[in-house]
Amino acid sequence: FAKKNCDVVSGVIFQPVSLTGRISFEDLMDIRYTTSDLKDAINKYTNGSVKKFYPIAFTAKFTKLLAWFDDMPPFSMTSHADCGFATIVVINNKDEWEPLENFFDVEGLIRWSNQVWDMVENREIPKPTGLLKGINLSDFGQLVSKIGNFVDDITSLGYRQAIKAYYFAGAARFIRSPQKILTSKTYQAFARLVMAPNLNSAGKFFNDRNLMISSMHFQDAYNFDLDRVCRCLVHYGVIDPDDPSKVREVPFCAMNTLHRPIIERKLAIAG
Numbered sequence: 001f002a003k004k005n006c007d008v009v010s011g012v013i014f015q016p017v018s019l020t021g022r023i024s025f026e027d028l029m030d031i032r033y034t035t036s037d038l039k040d041a042i043n044k045y046t047n048g049s050v051k052k053f054y055p056i057a058f059t060a061k062f063t064k065l066l067a068w069f070d071d072m073p074p075f076s077m078t079s080h081a082d083c084g085f086a087t088i089v090v091i092n093n094k095d096e097w098e099p100l101e102n103f104f105d106v107e108g109l110i111r112w113s114n115q116v117w118d119m120v121e122n123r124e125i126p127k128p129t130g131l132l133k134g135i136n137l138s139d140f141g142q143l144v145s146k147i148g149n150f151v152d153d154i155t156s157l158g159y160r161q162a163i164k165a166y167y168f169a170g171a172a173r174f175i176r177s178p179q180k181i182l183t184s185k186t187y188q189a190f191a192r193l194v195m196a197p198n199l200n201s202a203g204k205f206f207n208d209r210n211l212m213i214s215s216m217h218f219q220d221a222y223n224f225d226l227d228r229v230c231r232c233l234v235h236y237g238v239i240d241p242d243d244p245s246k247v248r249e250v251p252f253c254a255m256n257t258l259h260r261p262i263i264e265r266k267l268a269i270a271g
Contacts, residue, residue, distance in 0.1 A: 006209050010212060011212030013215065018256070035082075035217050046089065047097065052099065054087055055085060056085065056214075059076075061114040063075050065113055065167070066202050068117075086214035088210055088212050089213055091211060104174050105174040113167075126166040188208070189204065189208040192205075229253055234252040236250045236252065239267065248263075
């Protein structure tokens with residue numbers, strides 16, 4: 001459905017079932033469905049096109065960088081690696097599934113984004129001399145003008161604009177087939193993202209036949225992991241039954257597995 005309607009559907013988020021109540025070990029093993037099972041099913045459904053899945057926190061610094069470019073408060077999701085995954089699959093001109101890795105060196109791009117964000121946090125001044133060595137600028141056609149005039153002397157530029165230019169120059173290295181930029185919607189959307197990196201251009205990336213596939217597996221009593229709870233992204237705000245002037249912030253999985261019945265009993269209205 002998402003593939004056929006990719007003009008209006010930007011992604012699909014799956015949620016493997018979270019179990020409640022008493023259950024035998026045999027039944028647990030029979031009905032338990034994990035993110036690994038989901039990954040395998042997605043891989044089979046797409047005929048092996050989607051093989052790489054990334055932890056949700058994989059893009060933590062990347063999203064912070066995009067928000068900073070947009071002069072917005074930093075935003076990131078830093079959940080535990082076992083909490084869920086995300087990836088992007090491309091629906092090509094033949095209406096076939098195609099992995100994003102065919103278009104970009106995804107891990108290289110994220111490493112570069114992490115490096116640039118670290119520079120921003122430390123307020124480092126980029127030194128772009130030699131950054132473009134090894135890149136055939138003629139492959140980029142009209143885009144060459146965007147980086148051809150990039151020089152070491154950036155003191156006249158605002159720091160944010162300088163970092164934007166520096167980021168674009170470095171990100172160009174991770175494009176697999178730059179000669180397709182003028183014909184591929186995926187490349188064009190990516191080019192807009194790196195030339196004008198912000199949350200708006202990131203959102204529009206999903207309007208060009210690029211589909212996000214993601215999952216978050218909420219915990220239950222049979223797979224509860226305290227390390228995951230300590231890095232929870234989703235919290236309940238509940239009135240403290242012991243002090244109504246306060247509000248408790250309870251991690252989602254801990255609320256449903258441990259705290260809910262206790263809190264609800266204390267807050268229940270008699271009669």
